[in-house]
Amino acid sequence: MNPEKVVFGFFIVLALTLNFGFFVGELDNPDHHHVYELFAVVVVNLMATVLKFGDRSQMGAVLLATSLVAILQLIAATLVWTVAVHITGDGLTPAVTASIVSLSGGAMLANVISVILLIIETVMLRR
Amino acid sequence: MDNIVFLIFRRMRRPLMTLLVVYSVSILVLTLIPGQDADGNVHYMDFFHAIYFVSFMATTIGFGEIPFEFTDAQRLWVTVTMYGGVISWLYAIGTILTLIQDKTFQHALSEKKLSRKIQGMREPFYLVCGYGETGSALVRGLTDFNQHVVVIEIDEDRRNLIRIDNLRDFVPSLHGDAQKPLHLQEAGLEHDMCQAVVAVTNDNDANLKIALTSKLLHPNIKVICRADSHDVEKNMASFGTDYIIDPYDTFAMSLAIAFQVPCLYLLQRWLFSADDQLLLEEPIYPPKNKHWVICGYGRFGKSVYERLKKESLEVVVIEADPATTGEPVEGIIVGRGTEANTLSLANIEKACGLIAGTDNDANNLSIVMTARELNPDLFIIARQNHSDNSSIINAVKADMVMHPSKIIADKIRVLLGHPMLYQFVSLAYYKDNEWACELASRITALVGQNAPKLAEITINESEARAVVDVLSHGESVELEDLLRDPWKRRDCLKCIVLMIEYQNDRVLLPSPQTQIKKGDRLLVCAGSAGFTRFRWNLQHDNVLSYVRKGTVVKHGWLWEKLNKKKK
DSSP states (O other): OOHHHHHHHHHHHHHHHHHHHHHOSOTTOGGGSOHHHHHHHHHHHHHHHHHHTTOOSHHHHHHHHHHHHHHHHHHHHHHHHHIIIIISOOOSOHHHHHHHHHHHHHHHHHHHHHHHHHHHHHHHOOO | OHHHHHHHHHHHHHHHHHHHHHHHHHHHHHHHSEEEOTTSOEEEOOHHHHHHHHHHHHHHOOOOOOSSOOOHHHHHHHHHHHHHHHHHHHHHHHHHHHHHHOHHHHHHHHHHHHHHHHHTOOSOEEEEEOOSHHHHHHHHHHHHTTOEEEEEESOHHHHHHHHHTTOSSOOOEEESOTTSHHHHHHTTTTOTTEEEEEEOOSOHHHHHHHHHHHHHHOTTSEEEEEOSSHHHHHHHHHTTOSEEEOHHHHHHHHHHHHHHOHHHHHHHHHHHOSOTTOBOOOOOOOOOSSOEEEEOOSHHHHHHHHHHHHTTOOEEEEESOHHHHOOOTTOOEESOSOSHHHHHHTTGGGOSEEEEOOSOHHHHHHHHHHHHHHOTTOEEEEEOOOGGGHHHHHHTTOSEEEOHHHHHHHHHHHHHHOHHHHHHHHHHTTSOHHHHHHHHHHHHHHHOSBOOEEEEEEOSTTTOHHHHHHHHTTOOOBHHHHTBOSSOTTSBOSEEEEEEEETTEEEESOOTTOBOOTTOEEEEEEOHHHHHHHHHHHHOHHHHHHHHHSOOOOOSHHHHHHHHHHO
């Protein structure tokens, strides 16, 4: 067992599960989507991205790409949140909540691909 | 480039993770600790402010407490996070700094820079493997003649010498094992402009491997190899290595030329020399009336011994360690030759010549000095092993100094630059000494005492357009015509054609009446002015018709019309 692989797999799966946790619920209901959850999703996704740095294989490159997509989507979601709450002062209206959650939904798709790739790589590993 | 980016990312994983963890924990806890607003109400910091606060705190520690003044609970936590933030930043920056100083990283950087430089070469270059005695002499010779060179050397210290050696051209050098195909490729083996690979490392197997790799990866390339043993030579020849150079045989061959055709030996040294200030010396005649003494019976001594035997000279060999070197049929005198009694045993008082041929310069000098005391009239040939010792070897004033590295370097340079000159010398070896002396004096009469310039010229459209034009009209051109002065055709150019090669037919010093054919290759020796005019004769229709017939053909549309009317 390679401890590096354990940590790697752990973060990738955790990124997906947290993302899912944030995503489920009514799309435009702010009560179903907590800010701490979003925070956790962003942090874990960032960690997963850093862990994917420096892998020279083709698989590593695609994994890094999916992570970057997820990060991009999540950052967009947090920016929308910050702008709505602090800058325009509208607060979490159903429209804003919907766009935040759908952005995180996109990130979740990227995370799903990440996990699928991880599974494929594991299955293809024969010894 | 990929290499470097990956290297940085791989190393930065841990510090980046640390930063991430420290930041996220700091932010998270800040949002959880209750604070107070200006009116004393409980206020929880939101993520936006927490991120803002932690970002400027972790990098600077100069801050105010926002959005409201902190409670003591918040201050306690901020104290912890300050240290966490600073330490993790120091860690991240420290890692980057270590990475930049790291040997592997710097090696990757310089290798990248080098291979980009080599890929960008737009002029022909030679790839020299090994920068030892021979390699450095060769690289100096080639760069002095404005050729470009790329060097691979396995020893870092010797590679660094290239920068100190003050060469005329910039020589990209790669630190690596030339036996590995990857290193040869990085050094530009497959580059279109790579003309030849020269393997002059001190390891036979390495040279063999380099030759093989080069022939496989770039079959059209010229491969020149150094080999010390006959087995390896045969192996190299088997896959088409173009030239295989055995330092000891080359050396012995020079010796044979010196014995049989002393003038040619001089001429060869003069023409091969990388030093264009070198003057043609008076010929020296090695004596053959009495016996010769050879000190040292290693690979060098053996080659020389065989050569001297072929000259039917009587030879006495002195060797300190005959158990490992073996001994010739006449037997051997055991000893180093540095002591008077060993030399006396070899009957040095009655000998006519001495070859100090051990692989130790100090011993060679000692042998020469001791032998001189016993017999001041000896003809002395000293072997020089290291170029650093030039001054002391010159001071002992031997009649001939043989420096194998220099001989090989000169030979390779000639093979790369003027392969015809090399063939010329091999053929001239079978001529007699008078022929060579006469040639030497003819050349000095024409081009002066300084070493002459040489060129190989092919009679084809690009190098001799006018001549090809005349030949294609069915007219004939004689060599004599080409050697007339285009200013005044009764005078001769200061130019000698040393050899004409047509397919595999070679003629030395062709007669003036020789008919020039298309595809002839001429080896021309001349002063610089002579060359310019010789090239006019070859390239310009008007000049050629003047030197051939003494008349100038009138060219141009108008002149052609007028000429037709006259007729």
